[in-house]
Amino acid sequence: MDSHKICFIYCVSQQDVLQESLRHISALHIPDGFEIEIISISGAQSITSGYNRAMRKSDAKYKVYLHQDVYIIHENFLVDTIRIFQQHPHLGLMGVIGSAYIPPSGMWWEAAENYGQVYGSHSGKMELLAFNNGEAGRSYQPVAAVDGLLIMTQSDIPWREDLFQDWDFYDLSQCLEFARAGYEVGIPSQDTAWTVHDCGVADLSKYEENRIRFIQEYDQDMRKSFLFYYEKKLNEFAGAPSFKENAALSLIEKHSREYEVNIDPKKAIKKERWNTMSLNGEYQFSEVLEIVKKTEGYLMELEILGLLHLPLLVDHLDGEIVEIGTFKGKSAIALGLSSQYLTTRKRSIHIIDPFYHPALPVNYEHDFDENIRNAGLEPHIHKIKKPSQEAYDDCPTKIAALFVDGDHSYDGVVHDIVHYASRVVPGGIIAFHDYSYKDCPGYEWAELPGVTQAVDEMCAGDDYVYLCDYNSMRLVRKL
Structure with missing residues (x-):
């Protein structure tokens, strides 16, 4: 693995949309001594198979898997994320929005505590989707799941193409696969949104089928994510020695x-x-x-x-x-x-x-x-x-x-x-x-x-x- 190489990985169906995303990548500040690689996979049967093909093709330590309609607008994106990864080798995967735990429904946004922000058009119009920014003073917020619009890793774990042959739940699956391997998942602290996701209204024709498959495979992992979150919340209450100004609310x-x-x-x-x-x-x-x-x-x-x-x-x-x-x-x-x-x-x-x-x-x-x-x-x-x-x-x-x-x-x-x-x-x-x-x-x-x-x-x-x-x-x- 080349520790001074960053690979951007796409599954592509629209070249004109991809070019806009690449234009934003070209404007990013690149950390000193690093090189950039772009791999785009066309005609993939599923996002998991496409991502696996690109992952095996690249020797880059740092890989950014993103949708073709995602535009990175934070110029220091690479500088900030590489610094976080280097300071936290146990942090295996990061995204820009996600949840503290995965609810029983499998839909991360239904969790009681979500983090990160992104400009998105999932509702049919472009708007800011903003959640909590994380604990004060931390460079990233540990979470259970991140959305697949952008996923960055510093370790390679195969995507579950044996389970997901479409375009849904591959992201939550990958988060839990990293957790199974002993890695932490996180979302960097963002004062303003780092990305734009110009996705439009999603095609959910196979969503339910994949949701059920996800729950069947990861039911115990989801339960553990909730128990970890719940225990953390109770510890916030029970461990507080005093009530100071600006202290986290119990x-x-x-x-x-x-x-x-x-x-x-x-x-x-x-x-x-x-x-x-x-x-x-x-x-x-x-x-x-x-x-x-x-x-x-x-x-x-x-x-x-x-x-x-x-x-x-x-x-x-x-x-x-x-x-x-x-x-x-x-x-x-x-x-x-x-x-x-x-x-x-x-x-x-x-x-x-x-x-x-x-x-x-x-x-x-x-x-x-x-x-x-x-x-x-x-x-x-x-x-x-x-x-x-x-x-x-x-x-x-x-x-x-x-x-x-x-x-x-x-x-x-x-x-x-x-x-x-x-x-x-x-x-x-x-x-x-x-x-x-x-x-x-x-x-x-x-x-x-x-x-x-x-x-x-x-x-x-x-x-x-x-x-x-x-x-x-x-x-x-x-x-």
Whole structure:
């Protein structure tokens, strides 16, 4: 590999468009001692086969794979990117826009946190598409995925032409192939957009077919990218020793600002918590998730994450954490582990459940007790062995977070709203499991219209507001 050589690689169908892109390349500042190579592949059956052919043809260490309709307008593009690569040998691939993680849909722009900027005409008119610029003081932002309009590498990894014979999802695939090989993916910090993508409205005729293929191959990689992102976010909160001006917002600060929860941030963090992201010094957040997943119960992974998140979102509030309906304790363990190891208050969890239902195993209370014991949560679980209709006097009068997963009939949910949501303090959160499965492919059969109706009626009033969804679980905030 020639470490002083940069190769620009195209798959070409329109020579006039290519010439405009090449004109912009000719205007770039070239780092001292470097040479430029151009390889254009015409008539490629797929973008992956074309890129592989060009990759094998060039001995350049640095390769820029770009669409023929991409124009690099940042004159120091090569100077800046080569410097970043040289300073960070573990950084294998960079792009100009992308996402912190890859959502379950496989569509990177649906992620909650995106980075970079580009001028593009994907909507039919040229406009600036601008996301976050990354962490202050960093030359690049680590991400899980970048868009294929421009991808630059300093290592060669074959493109998956065995999977993608068209023009979609090759980019996200390549990002995850680099991650599998142990490399980092990133987006350089851009004060202004470095590129123009004059693509027009895209041809999506084979998009869905390739999306499904991508998800089938990379489902676990996508999950890891989300867990890495989620753990990073929680560490931003738990690791903050103080609240300084211009400090990165913690999850609680972001939550309070976005949803106008009035809190004193100095009160929210009462002590330094550098070690609260581990259990007895052994487990990280992703491992806590695995502990919960091993417990028998009816929660999807994103719902578990929601329950792990819930105690954090109310850590600034007075009141207790209450669960109505637990089965064998999967949800109780999620709430308990989060409360004990991710928050300052370390509240116990109050569990309301009669531990009897004609449709459930007769011994499920025994399994609940054993699961709680194995999770090390026995001292932190207060079991109220009653149906919610009989537990009023045993339940705390002030609730910060309430998880409702008991009687799923309309009347049953309304009852729990009237008698228990009413105890939630202002700013507190109520989470309703089984609210709706309409956006959960394959689970439509589990729809429970009574839950949906009761929660919708609740939010139609003036006392509660919709917060967010985790699969079938809906979070509502008390005003």
